[in-house]
Amino acid sequence: MPITSAQFVISSPDVASCPKSSLPEYAFIGRSNVGKSSLINMLCHNPKLAKTSQKPGKTLLINHFLINGNQPHAWHLVDLPGYGFAQAGLKQREKLKLMIERYCLLREPLMSLFVLIDCRIEAQPIDLQFMEWLGENEIPFAIIFTKADKLGKGALAANIDAYKRKMLESWVELPPIFVSSAEKGLGGNEIVSYIEQVNATPTI
Numbered sequence: 001m002p003i004t005s006a007q008f009v010i011s012s013p014d015v016a017s018c019p020k021s022s023l024p025e026y027a028f029i030g031r032s033n034v035g036k037s038s039l040i041n042m043l044c045h046n047p048k049l050a051k052t053s054q055k056p057g058k059t060l061l062i063n064h065f066l067i068n069g070n071q072p073h074a075w076h077l078v079d080l081p082g083y084g085f086a087q088a089g090l091k092q093r094e095k096l097k098l099m100i101e102r103y104c105l106l107r108e109p110l111m112s113l114f115v116l117i118d119c120r121i122e123a124q125p126i127d128l129q130f131m132e133w134l135g136e137n138e139i140p141f142a143i144i145f146t147k148a149d150k151l152g153k154g155a156l157a158a159n160i161d162a163y164k165r166k167m168l169e170s171w172v173e174l175p176p177i178f179v180s181s182a183e184k185g186l187g188g189n190e191i192v193s194y195i196e197q198v199n200a201t202p203t204i
């Protein structure tokens, strides 16, 4: 079912202070400024829900949003800080890295991460290494290419194709892949349908 309601729950400085909840959870992760918060706002039809900024490093906490809280099948959407924000000091970057890694490893209701990649930029070591780390730790993830409005159809297809080829150098199988534009409202239905499909899959 589509997203009919979305409410901010809490911002947490670490995984230990995240909500005590067993609702299925999906988190958006990726480099600073890739468009995580904007995409959450687009999916939830509320431009003010998650704070966005032209300056990287806007989101610095783990932000929980309750989706369809008035329905039998509610779930959580999580906005995470971006990784690899160059202007942040080394200490700050290390702190965020640890916060993100601990969240990914220890957050029990986490069903899948969505790794966001700017569709204009060729495969970056920081994203490839992060996804390798997810694989090594058996953390499920999907990829969302963001800012699709910034490219023409042909260039978009070529970039995604090149990205897939790069990933297949080290992966046997590709994760689910989505393409989005928060600006144009593209890709939301596919992402929400995927989440609903995972929610409906019985866990052993």
Ligand code: GTP
Pocket: 031, 032, 033, 034, 035, 036, 037, 038, 039, 051, 052, 053, 054, 055, 056, 057, 058, 059, 060, 080, 081, 082, 083, 146, 147, 148, 149, 150, 180, 181, 182, 183, 184
């Ligand atoms: P941090 O919280 O700093 O890690 O960034 P973030 O990944 O949450 O990015 P955010 O959503 O704040 O967006 C960063 C900038 O990209 C803002 O200026 C957005 O308006 C812009 N942006 C986000 N998504 C899109 C998109 O789909 N298309 C275009 N053209 N711009 C976008």
Ligand code: MG
Pocket: 036, 037, 038, 051, 052, 058, 059, 079, 080
């Ligand atoms: Mg953000």
